[in-house]
Each structure stands twice: as C-alpha cells, then as structure tokens.
Amino acid sequence: xxxxxxxxxxxxxxxxxxxxxxxxxxxxxxxxxxxxxxxxxxxxxxxxxxxxxxxxxxxxxxxxxxxxxxxxxxxxxxxxxxxxxxxxxxxxxxxxxxxxxxxxxxxxxxxxxxxxxxxxxxxxxxxxxxxxxxxxxxxxxxxxxxxxxxxxxxxxxxxxxxxxxxxxxx
Amino acid sequence: xxxxxxxxxxxxxxxxxxxxxxxxxxxxxxxxxxxxxxxxxxxxxxxxxxxxxxxxxxxxxxxxxxxxxxxxxxxxxxxxxxxxxxxxxxxxxxxxxxxxxxxxxxxxxxxxxxxxxxxxxxxxxxxxxxxxxxxxxxxxxxxxxxxxxxxxxxxxxxxxxxxxxxxxxxxxxxxxxxxxxxxxxxxxxxxxxxxxxxxxxxxxxxxxxxxxxxxxxxxxxxxxxxxxxxxxxxxxxxxxxxxxxxxxxxxxxxxxxxxxxxxxxxxxxxxxxxxxxxxxxxxxxxxxxxxxxxxxxxxxxxxxxxxxxxxxxxxxxxxxxxxxxxxxxxxxxxxxxxxxxxxxxxxxxxxxxxxxxxxxxxxxxxxxxxxxxxxxxxxxxxxxxxxxxxxxxxxxxxxxxxxxxxxxxxxxxxxxxxxxxxxxxxxxxxxxxxxxxxxxxxxxxxxxxxxxxxxxxxxxxxxxxxxxxxxxxxxxxxxxxxxxxxxxxxxxxxxxxxxxxxxxxxxxxxxxxxxxxxxxxxxxxxxxxxxxxxxxxxxxxxxxxxxxxxxxxxxxxxxxxxxxxxxxxxxxxxxxxxxxxxxxxxxxxxxxxxxxxxxxxxxxxxxxxxxxxxxxxxxxxxxxxxxxxxxxxxxxxxxxxxxxxxxxxxxxxxxxxxxxxxxxxx
Numbered sequence: 001x002x003x004x005x006x007x008x009x010x011x012x013x014x015x016x017x018x019x020x021x022x023x024x025x026x027x028x029x030x031x032x033x034x035x036x037x038x039x040x041x042x043x044x045x046x047x048x049x050x051x052x053x054x055x056x057x058x059x060x061x062x063x064x065x066x067x068x069x070x071x072x073x074x075x076x077x078x079x080x081x082x083x084x085x086x087x088x089x090x091x092x093x094x095x096x097x098x099x100x101x102x103x104x105x106x107x108x109x110x111x112x113x114x115x116x117x118x119x120x121x122x123x124x125x126x127x128x129x130x131x132x133x134x135x136x137x138x139x140x141x142x143x144x145x146x147x148x149x150x151x152x153x154x155x156x157x158x159x160x161x162x163x164x165x166x167x168x169x170x
Numbered sequence: 171x172x173x174x175x176x177x178x179x180x181x182x183x184x185x186x187x188x189x190x191x192x193x194x195x196x197x198x199x200x201x202x203x204x205x206x207x208x209x210x211x212x213x214x215x216x217x218x219x220x221x222x223x224x225x226x227x228x229x230x231x232x233x234x235x236x237x238x239x240x241x242x243x244x245x246x247x248x249x250x251x252x253x254x255x256x257x258x259x260x261x262x263x264x265x266x267x268x269x270x271x272x273x274x275x276x277x278x279x280x281x282x283x284x285x286x287x288x289x290x291x292x293x294x295x296x297x298x299x300x301x302x303x304x305x306x307x308x309x310x311x312x313x314x315x316x317x318x319x320x321x322x323x324x325x326x327x328x329x330x331x332x333x334x335x336x337x338x339x340x341x342x343x344x345x346x347x348x349x350x351x352x353x354x355x356x357x358x359x360x361x362x363x364x365x366x367x368x369x370x371x372x373x374x375x376x377x378x379x380x381x382x383x384x385x386x387x388x389x390x391x392x393x394x395x396x397x398x399x400x401x402x403x404x405x406x407x408x409x410x411x412x413x414x415x416x417x418x419x420x421x422x423x424x425x426x427x428x429x430x431x432x433x434x435x436x437x438x439x440x441x442x443x444x445x446x447x448x449x450x451x452x453x454x455x456x457x458x459x460x461x462x463x464x465x466x467x468x469x470x471x472x473x474x475x476x477x478x479x480x481x482x483x484x485x486x487x488x489x490x491x492x493x494x495x496x497x498x499x500x501x502x503x504x505x506x507x508x509x510x511x512x513x514x515x516x517x518x519x520x521x522x523x524x525x526x527x528x529x530x531x532x533x534x535x536x537x538x539x540x541x542x543x544x545x546x547x548x549x550x551x552x553x554x555x556x557x558x559x560x561x562x563x564x565x566x567x568x569x570x571x572x573x574x575x576x577x578x579x580x581x582x583x584x585x586x587x588x589x590x591x592x593x594x595x596x597x598x599x600x601x602x603x604x605x606x607x608x609x610x611x612x613x614x615x616x617x618x619x620x621x622x623x624x625x626x627x628x629x630x631x632x633x634x635x636x637x638x639x640x641x642x643x644x645x646x647x648x649x650x651x652x653x654x655x656x657x658x659x660x661x662x663x664x665x666x667x668x669x670x671x672x673x674x675x676x677x678x679x680x681x682x683x684x685x686x687x688x689x690x691x692x693x694x695x696x697x698x699x700x701x702x703x704x705x706x707x708x709x710x711x712x713x714x715x716x717x718x719x720x721x722x723x724x725x726x727x728x729x730x731x732x733x734x735x736x737x738x739x740x741x742x743x744x745x746x747x748x749x750x751x752x753x754x755x756x757x758x759x760x761x762x763x764x765x766x767x768x769x770x771x772x773x774x775x776x777x778x779x780x781x782x783x784x785x786x787x788x789x790x791x792x793x794x795x796x797x798x799x800x801x802x803x804x805x806x807x808x809x810x811x812x813x814x815x816x817x818x819x820x821x822x823x824x825x826x827x828x829x830x831x832x833x834x835x836x
Contacts, residue, residue: 009833011829011832011833016250017696017716018696020250021250021696021716023277023278024248024250024251024274024277024278026277026282027248027276027277027278027281027282028277028281030281030282031282032282032283032284033282033283035279035282035283035285035288035289035291035292038292038295038296038299038832038833039274039278040299040825040828040829040832041249041274042804042820042825043760043802043803043804043820044803044804044805046778046803046804046805046808047803047804047805047807047808047817047820048808049807049808049822049825050808051822052825052826052829055826055829055830056829056833059829059830059833059834060833061829061833072691073691073696075694075716075717075803076780076781076801076803076805077780077781078780079780079803079805082778082805082808082809086808110696110697111696111704111716112696112697112698112699112704113699118282
C-alpha cells in the first residue's frame, strides 16, 4: 500500500552556464514550480557520470533530471554531445534493471529559458508521481533481508541432511 | 596547516541568510539552522538577516577565528551572485577560500515556492548536502594567466565608437571591426537628437574622425569576425576583410571615380538613404563616411559582373591606381585579450503589419525614412515632401509598430515615443502640417524627456491614445478624398475615429539582427528569448556576459537611446580596462587532473577534450592534463573507466556526498 503522504523526490544535475542560470532566472522572475527537485550544480552536463544517476536512484530518488545547454551552444563546445551519448546508454541500462525510462529525463534549457525550467520540473514531477515511488533503498533492504534469511536457513540446516552425491565410479 | 584543525577534526560553520524577507518570508531559517546544528561536524550554525553585508561577512571571519572553523557553508542566494563574496570573506578569516560551499535557497527555493513547509524541507535537504560535501573540499590555489592588452570592438555604431575611443585614450590598442563600408551606424542617419534637438552629425562626426586619426585604433570597415578561439585574456580572432576593390591606403576620397563611372546617374538603391535615393556601383556611403574611401559594389559594377566595361573609373583615378578589380577577400588573424560587442539592432520591417499599408500606400513611410527626409544632407535636402513632391498638410505618427504587440514583438523599443515626438517637432518646424501622434502610452522616462513631451503638447501636436486599427485610402466623406484615413479607437474619448492625413509615419521598433544567433554562437554568448544578447546580471554585471572577457554595449543587449548606449559603451570599456590593467586573470581552479598511478592508458579521454588539454605520454603509456588549457567542464572525468581523472571542486566524492545529502532529508 503506497504511502498517501508520498512525494516524488527528484535529483537534478544542471550545468552552470545554461540550465542552472535558467533556474536562477526562474527565481528572479518569481515563477512558481513544484518543490520536489533538488538541484546539484555541475560545470557541464558532460560531467554527469551515469553513476551519479544510478547513485541518486539507489539512494532514494524517484527520478533524475539532467539539464544542459542546447546542442551547439555548449559553453565547452561539445560537452553536451557526450551527455546525449551517455544518456542513451544509461536509458538502456535502466531498462535492463527494470527502471522505467520516464524516471530519467535530459533537457536542454538555455540561460534565458526560465519558464522552461518551470515547465520541465512540473512535468517531470507529475510524470514521476504517476509512476509512483521507486523505493530502491527499501527494495535493497528487502533483498538483503531475503538473502540473509536464506543464508541463515542454510546454516541452520544439518549438513548431514543433505544427500551425499552418489559415487558412481569404483 | 592541517586543514582539518589540530586533531583532523572537522569544524563546519553554517550560516543561513534571511535576505530580508526574500528567503525568511518562505523558508523557516531558524528551523534550518537548528537542523543543521545537529549534523555531524557542524561547530556553529546561525541564521542572520543579511549574510552578504559587512557584519554578515565579519560574523563568518570572527567564527573562523573563535570557533576554529575549517569549513564554511552559506545558504543564501545563487553562487553565481555571491560565491566570490563569501570566498573572499572566508579567505579574510584566514581559511583557504575553497573550504567553502554555497547553498542556493533563494533563486532555487524561496522565490519559486510558496509552500513554507515544502520550501523549508528543501532548504534543509540542500543545506545537508552542502554540509556533507564541504568535508571533502581541498585547499586550492587560483592560477594566474596573463592578459593580452589589445581589445577587439565589434560594431562601429555610436556604442562601438565610444568604447574604442575610451580604451584607445587609455593607451591600449583597439581593433574596431565594422561590417558596413563606413562606421557611424544608425546615428549617422539621424538629423537631430532628442530631447535637446542638437545636431546628431555634430556629435557623431568628430568622434568618427577621432577613430580614424587615433594612433591606437586600427579600423577595419567592410569586415566581419568569422572565428573566435581562446579564452579571456587570450583570444585569437579571425576577421574577414571583404574586398572593396579599392586600396584603402591609396584612395584619398576625391570621388573622381564616382563622377567618371559609366553610369551617369545613380541607379541602385542607396542603403544610407534607406532606398530613398539612388547611387552608382562605385560610391561613398555618405559624405562624412569614415574612412573616406570609395567602395565598388560587385553586384552592380559592370566590370566585376561582366568584365566588359570601359573602366572610366580607372582612368579617373589615374596614377594613384587605388582601384583594384583583382582584390580578394582576405582573412586576418589577431590576438586580443578582451572583446566588446556593440553590434546594434535592426529596424522592424513595417510590411509585417499589412493593415498599416506600408509598401502599399506610397505616403506611408517609416520613421527612419522621414529622418532621412528631414536631414539637410538627405535625398530631398531637408524638405519633407510627399511622393508627388508636394509638402504634406497633415501628418499622422503611428507608435508601437512592431513593439508592445503580442503579434510581433512584445518588448517596448524605448526610443520610438521620443523619436516620434522629435520628428513631429521637426515636421512642425519644416512644414505647416498638422501633426497627430497615435500612441498607446507615452514613455518619456529619460532625462529631459518628459519636458520634451510637455513642449510637444504646447507646440500644438495632437495626441490620440489608441492602437491604430488600419490605414486605408477608402474615402467615406468628402474631406477624406485623396487622403489616407487612420481608423482608431480613441480610448480617451471612448469612440472610434477616422482621421484623414496626407502622410503616415510608422514608428518602427528595434529588433535583434537577423544573424544575432550566429554572432551569439561565434562569441559563445547567450541570448534572451527575444534574441538580445544576455548580460551576466542585469544589475551587478550589466555589460558582462557569461563568457569572461566578452562584453556587450548598446542595442545588441536591448533597445536603448543614444545616452544609454554611450553609458554602456563606457562601462564595457571600463570593464575591459580593469582586466587589462590588472594584467592577469585568476582562473577558477576547477581543472581536471589525472592520478598517474591509476591511469590504464586506455586513451578514452583523449578525443573528448575540445581544448586539446589532454596529451598522451607514449613512453609511460599514461595520459596527462595541461591545467592551463583545461576549462574545467569535467567531461573527461565522467568518462574515465579507471576513475583516474579527477576534477577540483567537483570531485566524485563531493558529488556523491551531495546526492546522499539531498536525499537524506525528505
């Protein structure tokens, strides 16, 4: 039974030059959006190691948003091209892990697109809300408990109870 | 000194700023301070009204000394605003400035949320992340890069001219690059300037000559920047010098070649007179043009088009031999430390609002066309006449054409009210015509401008408030015969009026240049949604951009009048001068580095760096990063399969701890 008080928790990685600045602009413009996103500033979306995304999900995030400069506008010329490539691979990996693709999102938001920050964050929050909690930490705990129970079970069983392998050769 | 104090103990000072009511109005600051106080490693946790104020900064310094703090976290506004301020304060307290982390709870929290509980929760989570992260911070040093003292100014309008002269007067070399054959920009086309009605040419032309004669200014007209490489202090810029088919060093501007051209009369639209007069294929843009060098237009010149011409111009030039039909486009590379962009604006195309009849009715003109008619050096020698040569008996000005309009441009072009009133006064001066101005709101905020509006009212200019619906030549009454009829709802009188006039002037607004996006990419800038170049901060850094060493001045940043453009040009020049005179730039130490023992020599990182900062040592089979070339994007760090590449200020453990931090508080 899902917790009725549950709120989506989203970790965002925003590049310093475009999306982070756009989020600042959204603030300066006093736009209002959902309070579920926690932004981590990086210099470039190219710095987003896929491990950051996996770590965020593993630690309890329900979704991850990555924001960078528009293609062709990267402050570091081509960092965001690398981001796209990694992101596509990451989505495949997440699919294999059984994590819905809609939990991660890559968006290009330029420094002047404060309203886009608002739109994207609100959409993302609703999208993740519809999917429900990902709840990886608790699932990990469940799996750990399962494994340890199985381990304990193995240890308490009499070793002699196990059938000896039949010796077939003389 | 051991960064973690005597026993390696972590002592974090946390400060949350109320920012008056900006933050405290939405975030429960004392509650956040209380929460952070209980986190491991936190020695001091306070909330304060204004952290960026002197007492706020002093508070940090005092705590560093008294409580032996070795890390500082401030939760306040965006780090893009005050990170440098607080780093300085931390350094003044005797700590390495990079033992500091900032939490953005204003732009990213209190200003964008209304739910106090949710905003406070978010602030706690972000603060928690910073407290966790700052533990891993290292003492870092900024590096100093020398600055090339030369400056490039792009655009030779009044802003570019003023910026170039200011810097040149300070004894620095300036390259002024202008796309057109002459400098002067839009201002050169004006007759008088508001609100003083002093002659535009009398202000501008001395400045233009100063550019030409200044020993520190290299003027390249008919030239465009095509490539920009490097970074603040060390830009390498490639300038394309278009062929004008005249040797600039040999031409003395005698214009004999123009007289001698096989075209006896001008045949082609004269750009300077916005098509109101004709010029020859060989021409000088306008009498006061700088440089005083003729240009040959390859689109119209018979010799250049067909190779079949008597070349009478060559004969006229005689032994000066300034004309050179073989001239080719030339690429010149220059090195500069700073760049000032003053690329200006273009005027709104009045044809985009068809109901005003521009292009359909010959006596509907734009404000710049009227400006050329009013000017004594213009196509009519200063006479305001209709297309049939007769003076108008009545003139109507329609304001906000391509401004403050949801269908075209939403912004106010800021100058058209004043510009139109100036033209209205000049029309009254030059003719006996009745003048009516159709406006939405009169915007006259500049110095002396409201007084000018008063004067216009006193001078008998009629003002009708309302957006004009349409202009038509369909007469419904005898007094409308042969006239243009303006249909407008007079919103003060409260009814729809039909006002017949002889001439209609459309006060066209300002727009970014058609190629503003290309220029933006060239110089690595940002644009606002309207297409104007984006300043770093509207108040704190109004002429700086997100690219260090690139400044903006004048209308490329947004519509403004001449005084404001010049003020910005002066500001941009001062900003560039400040960097030059300092002599060096302190670079943020966010560069990447490779731990050699961990590098497997896989070369994955090599093709990722667009700045060729990564090299490979074949003998050792290890990669290494040149910190001077590294810009600190971190793309290689994220890619290294052996985890041997690290980035200062953005270390993996710092980011992982931030991730944990934001998620450890619901």
